[in-house]
Structures are given as C-alpha cells and as structure tokens.
Amino acid sequence: MNATAGEHRRHYLPGMGHHRLLPLYDPLSRLLGVTAIHRPLVEQAAVRPGQRLLEIGCGTGNLALLAARLHPRAEVTGLDPDPRALARARRKAARRGTPVHWDRGFAQDLPYPDATFDRVLSSLMLHHLEADDKVAALREARRVLRPGGTLHVVDLAGAGARPRGLVARLAHRRPRLHATFEDRIPALLEEAGFVDPVEVDRRVHLFGPCAYHRAATPMV
Numbered sequence: 001m002n003a004t005a006g007e008h009r010r011h012y013l014p015g016m017g018h019h020r021l022l023p024l025y026d027p028l029s030r031l032l033g034v035t036a037i038h039r040p041l042v043e044q045a046a047v048r049p050g051q052r053l054l055e056i057g058c059g060t061g062n063l064a065l066l067a068a069r070l071h072p073r074a075e076v077t078g079l080d081p082d083p084r085a086l087a088r089a090r091r092k093a094a095r096r097g098t099p100v101h102w103d104r105g106f107a108q109d110l111p112y113p114d115a116t117f118d119r120v121l122s123s124l125m126l127h128h129l130e131a132d133d134k135v136a137a138l139r140e141a142r143r144v145l146r147p148g149g150t151l152h153v154v155d156l157a158g159a160g161a162r163p164r165g166l167v168a169r170l171a172h173r174r175p176r177l178h179a180t181f182e183d184r185i186p187a188l189l190e191e192a193g194f195v196d197p198v199e200v201d202r203r204v205h206l207f208g209p210c211a212y213h214r215a216a217t218p219m220v
C-alpha cells in the first residue's frame, strides 16, 4: 500500500526537526529514554493474535519493531512521510528478521481503505503537526480503524506555552509545536469522532513530560 505522488510533495517536520540530524535520532532516543515510552504504549494497546496494527509517524521504526517483536502473530505496519527514516527502519527490521510493512505517507491522508486496522498507535508524532492537521490525522486514524478498534497516543504534555525538557527545547523550537503541550489531546480526539477518550498515564522523562491517551471508535 503506497501513498500517492501528490502526498509526497507535502511539507512535514522530520524526527529531529531537520534531516541532517536524523542519524542522531536513535542514539539520542536511547540516551534520553524516548524508547522507554514505547513499551507501555504497546502494553496499553493489548494487541491480540491476528490483529492488524498501524503506527502513524513511525520514524526510524522503534515502536513498530517492538510491537512486532512482542506480538509476532499480529500484522504490523509503520507509516511515515520521511523516506530516510523509513530506510533506517527497513534496515533494522531486516537485520533483526522482524516482519513489519513500511509505507510512506501522511497521517492526515492515510493510504488505506476504511476499517483496515484493529489498533492505531502514535508516538511523539502529533506535536509535529499543525493544529488543523492534528484533527485531520485523528479523523484518518478513526476512518482506518474497525468499529470497536482503538487508538493509542503518547505525546508531549504539560500546561504552559513553552515546552519543557531537553529535546522539546532543543529540537522543537517552532511555535506551532507548542499547541499539544496544552493538554488538548482529549478534546482533539472527541473532535475527530472518537468515543471515550481517556488519559491512561502521565510520566516525566528527561526530554519532557509525556501523556498516554486511549480512545475507541464507535461500535456500529
């Protein structure tokens, strides 16, 4: 499943804020504990054998690879607009022999039919999007989820106009990124048509405070 050529012309903010910094993404993620936020999200998703899981904004693939390792009988897909990040993800998957589908595309225009997945995961991706695109991305997540499927989001959190934490301050200095630091995720989830949005957990890391959210698609 591939994104269309038109989608590739869209602007996006890469993992470290700049393409040249991408080689630092994995070492810094390990150093600052970014990878440690992934396991609780996979556990929260309670994936069952045979289910289909999508990570939107998978970057270099750490979360999708962990999900595939912990749930070898699930079908895992990682999607990101950044071809360099996807190339890294593909190399890691090949080295580890972990089967994951990698697709290039944008969260706000997912290249999948309605009701394709049982679980959608998003880790540190929403704060890369403009306000309108956040809602568009969440609407798309709802569209590709099956009735009763669930979305699981971990992202930077905390009140205040200025981001706190090392990575938040150094790598993400653009004003539009501050919007998700204001605890708006439950409201955005409702606006996108999800039901029962809940904050599942909140943890403070070296790179900043993070909140975990879960929401469900309506049963039809």
Ligand SMILES: C[S@@+](CC[C@H](N)C(=O)[O-])C[C@H]1O[C@@H](n2cnc3c(N)ncnc32)[C@H](O)[C@@H]1O
Residues within 6 Å of the ligand: 012, 013, 014, 015, 016, 029, 034, 056, 057, 058, 059, 060, 061, 062, 063, 079, 080, 081, 082, 085, 105, 106, 107, 108, 122, 123, 124, 125, 128, 129
């Ligand atoms: C901070 S990285 C997080 C990567 C990974 N999810 C993790 O937890 O390590 C944010 C990612 O969001 C991706 N991204 C930016 N805009 C996007 C969009 N419109 N749709 C999907 N992903 C996007 C970036 O390319 C980057 O890989």
